[in-house]
Amino acid sequence: MMLIDCPWCGPRGHVEFTYAGDATVKRPAPDASEAAFADYVFLRDNRRGPHRELWHHTAGCRRFVEVHRNVLTHEILGTSAPEVSK
């Protein structure tokens, strides 16, 4: 079990959360090119190491949490409230 420190609820087991993917992808402006949207929808850095990602606290406060986690070791490096723009 990974312990995720929810900024609103405190440390909780990861089974309370639903994984929502890479937190660094940003939706392009509405008038951006098709290629920019294809990048946004499909392409991921998928790095082997520290990864910024979103988890939804489904069985808790139901808010999104940004988790900084090493995907090679599963070590959680920190959590924060995600930027509102997401």
Add this chain to the structure above:
Amino acid sequence: MSLAYSALSLARHALTGHRHWPRAWRDPAPKPRYSVIIIGGGGHGLASAYYLAKEHGITDVAVLERGWLGGGNTGRNTTIIRSNYLLEPNAHFYEFSLKLWEGLSRDLNYNAMVSQRGVINLAHSDSQLDQFAHRGNAMRLNGIDCELLDRAAVQRMVPILDYSDHVRFPIYGGLLQRRGGTARHDAVAWGFARAADRRGVDIIQNCEVTGIRVENGRVQGVETSRGYIAADKVGMAVAGHSGHVAAMAGLRLPIESHVLQAFVSEPLKPCIDTVVTFGVGHFYVSQSDKGELVMGGDIDMYNSYAQRGNMPMVEHTLSAGLAILPMMSRLRMMRLWGGVMDMSMDGSPIIGKTPIEGFYINGGWCYGGFKATPASGFVFAHTIAQDRPHKLNEHFTLDRFDRGAAIDERGAGPTPNAH
């Protein structure tokens, strides 16, 4: 160079107590240059090298493996082979693969222990059985064997499942592919390795690729832990780590890496002589020759390059298993392991060219890489040798996502952990 395996060679070596078998493949030092380098010494990479030599006469090939042969996902799966797909590109590709499996042991002169014991997908409602009829009809139109079974027929074939009246998910029937089954995972890697080696391919273990040299949009060679190696063409077959290796060439992929766990129980007397998949939760089971139940389920759902998973998914998978196999409740698990899956954005593989000239990708296998091994190597070798895809992988291109031509067998959309 090793000689062919046969009853005669077995008898001859028996006379000397099996002490003088030659090694199955050489252990060469890397040459400074090759025509083709394959990154990744798993089943797919070794099969690619074998078919490059056999089908295209290209033997100046090196397979570079970071660890040992088949130590990645080739040794971390549930060994199931089948071709029960709905969509045409998948159906034709996996059916070709199953046909290669059927002749593989003879072709490689190595017993891949292919066992066509059948694969049954269980249906747990009328609508699910209808959906299976739909898929079964599509398979038969594509020339692939399958049978729709009613409840009584499933019960005759797999009597050990729970057919009582009070279960939450009663068994309504199933879709059976008799030609599906299992194969021996290690033997696949070793068989392809030995057969490729006998045709002159250099198999180089403990050689990690640390960089890919690209100049003017063309690949030049690879940096490795054993020095720089130049090559005319480089193919990567490192599924699980495709994102990591592609980044060395400056590519981003429509792939996320996720961990998938599998389990082996203590050995039992023979009780399941086919492969069974649960139709509600994600759970599949077969019985190994040693009597162990071999089981798998869902990925852990979060990005991971760690070759290990977490306990909640163990509980999730085994509770799904108990829903159809209550006899498992007192069974002890002997081993569990995690493999890193290339989860693509549409659930289908990517085999083809990249924007970099002379650099080819074979990845995005999601859960389905093992059964694809021979066909994957066959079409990847063709793609590398001819610099254009084979008919069977022309739909599995890297650029299909930009073109809106995704091959989404499950209809789950661009959500890698849902495929």
